[in-house]
Amino acid sequence: MRSKLILPVIIISQFCCTSLWFAGNAVITDLALNYNLEDSALGYLTSAVQAGFILGTLGFAIFTISDRFSPSTVFFICSAIGALFNVGIIFESNTLISLLTFRFLTGFFLAGIYPVGMKIAADYFKKGLGKSLGFLVGALVLGTAFPHLLKNITETISWKSVLITTSSFALFGGLLMFILVPDGPFRKVGKKINLLAFSQVFRNSNFRLSAFGYFGHMWELYAFWTFVPVILTNYKASNSQIDINISTWSFLIIAVGSVACVLGGYLSQKIGVKRTAFLMLLLSCSCCLISPFIFSVENELLFLSFLLFWGMVVIADSPLLSTLVAQNAPVKIIGTALTIVTCIGFSITIISIQLISEIRALTELNSIYMILAIGPLLGLIALRKKRPLIKPKH
Numbered sequence: 001m002r003s004k005l006i007l008p009v010i011i012i013s014q015f016c017c018t019s020l021w022f023a024g025n026a027v028i029t030d031l032a033l034n035y036n037l038e039d040s041a042l043g044y045l046t047s048a049v050q051a052g053f054i055l056g057t058l059g060f061a062i063f064t065i066s067d068r069f070s071p072s073t074v075f076f077i078c079s080a081i082g083a084l085f086n087v088g089i090i091f092e093s094n095t096l097i098s099l100l101t102f103r104f105l106t107g108f109f110l111a112g113i114y115p116v117g118m119k120i121a122a123d124y125f126k127k128g129l130g131k132s133l134g135f136l137v138g139a140l141v142l143g144t145a146f147p148h149l150l151k152n153i154t155e156t157i158s159w160k161s162v163l164i165t166t167s168s169f170a171l172f173g174g175l176l177m178f179i180l181v182p183d184g185p186f187r188k189v190g191k192k193i194n195l196l197a198f199s200q201v202f203r204n205s206n207f208r209l210s211a212f213g214y215f216g217h218m219w220e221l222y223a224f225w226t227f228v229p230v231i232l233t234n235y236k237a238s239n240s241q242i243d244i245n246i247s248t249w250s251f252l253i254i255a256v257g258s259v260a261c262v263l264g265g266y267l268s269q270k271i272g273v274k275r276t277a278f279l280m281l282l283l284s285c286s287c288c289l290i291s292p293f294i295f296s297v298e299n300e301l302l303f304l305s306f307l308l309f310w311g312m313v314v315i316a317d318s319p320l321l322s323t324l325v326a327q328n329a330p331v332k333i334i335g336t337a338l339t340i341v342t343c344i345g346f347s348i349t350i351i352s353i354q355l356i357s358e359i360r361a362l363t364e365l366n367s368i369y370m371i372l373a374i375g376p377l378l379g380l381i382a383l384r385k386k387r388p389l390i391k392p393k394h
Helices: 003-018 030-034 042-064 071-090 096-112 114-124 129-153 161-182 197-201 205-238 246-271 272-294 300-316 318-327 331-362 366-383
Strands: none
Touching: 003 071, 003 114, 003 129, 003 161, 030 042, 030 096, 030 318, 042 096, 042 114, 042 129, 042 205, 042 331, 071 096, 071 114, 071 129, 071 161, 114 129, 114 331, 129 161, 129 318, 197 331, 205 246, 205 272, 205 300, 205 318, 205 331, 205 366, 246 272, 246 300, 246 318, 272 300, 272 318, 272 366, 318 331, 331 366
16 A cells, blocks of 8 residues: 555544544433433543553553554454444443443453554654654544534434444444555564563653653543533533534534644644643643633633633644654554553543542532643643653664
């Protein structure tokens, strides 16, 4: 296959397969009605996916799956199995436990999609990796937002069509990757299980700083995405004169981040990867801190514009931080290093999501989202270290 077509195929595959991620969130209202779920179910269902993803990435990292086996094959197998568990939600006999189990298993096999997709990109692109990962994470963002759009489009049909469609997309994306993307020219095969990979990657100080920046970013990202529909719903309830389509605006606020990922990738070629990541973290941290004031303003245009801006800067640093991680990881375990960092990062998302969920049960004050600033602040401290985050010699 022509090399110029490799990145578009990876992007399309990533988009199709990551649509599994928030499929449950997009139909949460229907799930609550059909299965008599409580309001707290949103947090639990989201955390179940994250928990599955964490355990999956942990297993993939320990057994160095994406470094020992063909990444495209791993990607396909995981997309097919993930699609199967995703569609399991439509069974009428489901309970909260079975729903959580299906979402957990979907998350488990997403571990063979998202970080493996980044690994495949790293195997093909050394120069301009930040830009390439910008496109790739942009596809993740669109895939994450897609179920919200699909829910809006299929409002008059069955909610089950959302789940069937996202599963079909995932299977198609996996096949596309398997058929059209062979192993990359820069791939270094890991020939054995490396149980010391966790300690090896964190010995490098540049790797640690990159990883800590990513961890701070993750504290904010998925909690923001999870509660975007809640923020919109609460604002609509507080301002009865305003008519906001929750599904459409949820899609737009999350999806606009895909544009920011691409723009951030290009900007990084001008001012550097680390500097661009720092700027985006600073902007998203600022959004967390001023959010109570914006949410209290009875101005629909200002409110929605602010959320669109936040939706851009909250994700724009993600591909850049992943680039820094990849550039500072040992060559033979880049895939495993990315998986380890992703595993820890998503563990952090569960804490922030559940923390916001629990606080929301006690109060509906707009100030609760200021808590999300903790992560970006710590990430900014890590990136402020004077050591240049450049690729070490191996």
